[in-house]
Amino acid sequence: MKYKKIECEVLVVGGGVAGIAASIKAAREGASTVLIEKNNFPGGTGITGLHRFICGLYANTEDMPDKILNEGIASEICSMLQELAPGKIPLRMGKVYVLPFATSNLMSVLRSLSEKEKQLDIYYNTEAVSAKTENNTIVSVTIQKLNKKFNIIPRVVVDCSGDGVIIKLSGARYRTTPPDQHQLAGYTFRVNGLKHVDDILAVKVPYYLARAVEQKKMPFYLKYTTFTAGDTEDEGYCKLNMPSAGIMEREKQAKKDALSVHTYLAKVLPVFNESYIVEMSPEVLDREGPRLYGKYTLTADDVITARKFPDGIVKNAWPIELWDQQKGVRYQYLKPGENYEIPLRCLVTKNIKNLFCAGRCISVTHEALGSTRVIGTCISLGEKAGREAAHR
Ligand SMILES: Cc1cc2nc3c(=O)[nH]c(=O)nc-3n(C[C@H](O)[C@H](O)[C@H](O)COP(=O)(O)OP(=O)(O)OC[C@H]3O[C@@H](n4cnc5c(N)ncnc54)[C@H](O)[C@@H]3O)c2cc1C
Structure with missing residues (x-):
């Protein structure tokens, strides 16, 4: 079936915190960018979860515990949130620091940051429903808004859908955790x-x-x-x-x-x-879903030993926070002041050439996901994926 075509350099699927950051960065790097989001608002789980704190932002070092680990869009979002609510300052929670926030403020910050990007077209209430792949390359993604379908012809796709929608539709390899071990x-x-x-x-x-x-x-x-x-x-x-x-x-x-x-x-x-x-909450929210089978899979050992990589793109000091079905929540902390890196290889896969992935569905084990899935880290992963996608 022939649908109206929309061409772009970077297509970002999913407008949660990772997708908003990815699309802003790709647009700022000069790529004509399209973002599609099935809800009618940005922020995904960061909004619908009714969370109170942004985790994964800070270095937690003794001298400067609330130093932001990954400058860039995460810093911009924090500054704008603090302008809207000056009383909400970084707070110690157990051994780590978090930023308290109001969901309505996060939503308006994400809207205002994304809406001013001239190279970025945003389609809300729009869902990616299928993808066509030729020679290990995604050549088109069909999207649906109400009962109308369109074909997006992208140069590169960034999957920020949380649930690995494009990973699955394009035939990229992915992994899931057995249901009885899901967080x-x-x-x-x-x-x-x-x-x-x-x-x-x-x-x-x-x-x-x-x-x-x-x-x-x-x-x-x-x-x-x-x-x-x-x-x-x-x-x-x-x-x-x-x-x-x-x-x-x-x-x-x-x-x-x-x-x-x-x-x-x-x-x-x-x-x-x-x-x-x-x-x-409008729905039950998964901490864990399908994840890319990437060129590298980050492990619990990488997290806890504060491993660094030559292609490290995002730093993180958040502990492994696992919500176990039998034992409830368990935290495994890094040594005080330490952080690990997430390599670019966790965002790309061997079998689909023009696909990047960011946020909740990157290539990590069940345990490592307990650390990488928090909002602060997802924002920075999105930003880095957007930059890489724009220059591919
Ligand atoms: C119960 C729970 C508690 C948590 N508590 C905290 C906390 O206190 N602090 C913290 O920092 N983190 C917390 N997190 C983690 C954090 O909220 C998420 O992991 C993070 O927000 C994920 O961001 P994301 O952008 O990767 O994915 P998501 O937020 O899942 O965004 C994905 C977006 O893609 C869209 N989408 C999906 N499919 C399609 C499609 N086919 N077409 C178009 N759009 C699509 C979705 O509508 C969604 O907006 C919690 C998570 C859960 C589940």
């Missing part, structure tokens, strides 16, 4: 009307839910629920962590779980008595 997925709800939120609530919420699980009142995974205070004194966020695979209609289950967690907390914790849910 727990997440589902967050925001409540208002809390009374006297204090720091202890972050301990009390999982404690009471663990008791409910012991008494068989709730499914086992609800003991991994976390609580974080919100921006106003009556606001809080509960993040449920649940098995990602094998649950039919998992959104329905997550919503049901959220309601039963909230009802239970209102019974056992007076602070929740008059609270009410004001927002829920």
Whole structure:
């Protein structure tokens, strides 16, 4: 079937934090760039996850713990966020530093940075549905907006879809983790009307839910629920962590779980008595999905030993943060002040010549993904992929 053609030098698929950074950088390097995003807003999981902190930004060294490890678009985003919310400054969380942020601010920063790029055309509400490959090269990607289809003819494609959509459609090699070893997925709800939120609530919420699980009142995974205070004194966020695979209609289950967690907390914790849910994640969000089988696969050992590479393009000091189905969250830290590098070879594959990959679906093992998947690192991976794609 013949569809209207759109030609470009760089096509970026997926407008999460990685895709926004990739498309901005490719455009700034002079490439005519098209970004397609199936939602009607930028930021992907960085927005829908209702997260409170950007991780993976800082060096965590003793003298300058909040020095940004990868300058560039990550720095620009941080400065703009801090201009919008000067009170939100880097914060120590355990052994590492994070940047608190409001999702609405992140969305407007990503919009304003991307919309001013003249070489960049952005199509929201648009999905990549198929790809044609000839001689190990992607020659076209079919996209769909409402019921209309178009063919994009790109020189290079950057897959920032999180789930490796183009990797799969183009026949590039990829790997998946067996479903029973997948990291727990997440589902967050925001409540208002809390009374006297204090720091202890972050301990009390999982404690009471663990008791409910012991008494068989709730499914086992609800003991991994976390609580974080919100921006106003009556606001809080509960993040449920649940098995990602094998649950039919998992959104329905997550919503049901959220309601039963909230009802239970209102019974056992007076602070929740008059609270009410004001927002829920639109869907259950995967920490882990299909990943490129790249020219190099980053391992846990590379992360923990702070390995450097001749083609290292992004630095990271975030620990391996694994949300295990049986044990809950486990952290494996690098030595204080150390960081490792992610090589360019994790973003490219042997069998498709004009494909780059950035964000959540780069070539890493299940364990290494526990460190590379955070927002700060995904922004920098996107930026580097955009630069490489523009000059290929
Ligand atoms: C439960 C949970 C909690 C987390 N907590 C934190 C935290 O506190 N701090 C932190 O820094 N990180 C956190 N993370 C990690 C972080 O949010 C993500 O790993 C990161 O945002 C991934 O960015 P990305 O751009 O690679 O992918 P995504 O955010 O997944 O973006 C991919 C984009 O591609 C789009 N897309 C998909 N398919 C198509 C298609 N066919 N056509 C067009 N567009 C498509 C999607 O709509 C999406 O917008 C968490 C993740 C989860 C799941």
